[in-house]
Amino acid sequence: MADEVMELTDEMKAAIGKSGEPTTYEVTSLGIRTFCRAVGYEDGIYFDDEEAKKAGHKSIIAPPGYLGMPVWNPNGPARRADFFKSPFTRNLNGGTAVEPLEHVYAGDVLEAVTTLTSVEILPSKAYGQLMVRKTETAYKRQSDGKVVAKTRGTSLSY
């Protein structure tokens, strides 16, 4: 928790409505299967190629909400630049909304663009002050240009 009372800066206010650089997400069969294992999916269309093909799919499909992993490159640019400099150092995930629009397949490559939709600094009984940032991310499949899903996130900083 920051010691002094923080208010929204001009930089923070100006960042609302801005979008970040696109981030590339790979959807791999290993990634889908690991997600299924963690969340506990049991339907074979999500991890068994034959089962998926019998159901009319070209390969295993990603369960709703799985949109791959950002391509990791320690020598590349930072994965996600912050929209502004935050005085708070600790972060919590405040919430998630998912809107699946198309099936996502193993082998898909998605381009995600995140837009900052709001930022507030609110009083908090637990932390003194809490910064609430809301974002919306659109995931577009590179092969056909379709937006396959949208997500909305709330991050809390204190």
Next chain:
Amino acid sequence: MAISAQTFDGVSEGQEFTLEEATDSQRLVIWAAASGDFYQIHYDDKFASNNKLPDIIVHGALKGMWVGKILDQIAGRDGWVKEWDVAYRAMDIAREPITVFAKVTGKREENGEKLVDFEVGTRKADGSVTTPGTGTVRLP
């Protein structure tokens, strides 16, 4: 045990579906690998303690994806999860079971789609809801 796929005519307002989920440390580590969220409060006891937490805690996003899973099971292969939205209102300490629920709050037809709305969330053993939200599925 998975929930069987439902139909629009087969569900009624007030009906609740539930899944029990284990929150052992191994599962949280698998989720860390699946999601890329390697924040140590989810698997490192000492790190959690140093951050004034009573124990390691369940990832909020994992709870959110359990809600996605219950809706997906209700929808089945012939339905579609239209959307869900959850807020992480309180922490869930690891190693305690969580109940994921989806309760029918309404049925409607819109643009030719048969839609069912749900109150969704995750519930602790004491009945408190730590991850409240809403969801909508299209059912055949």
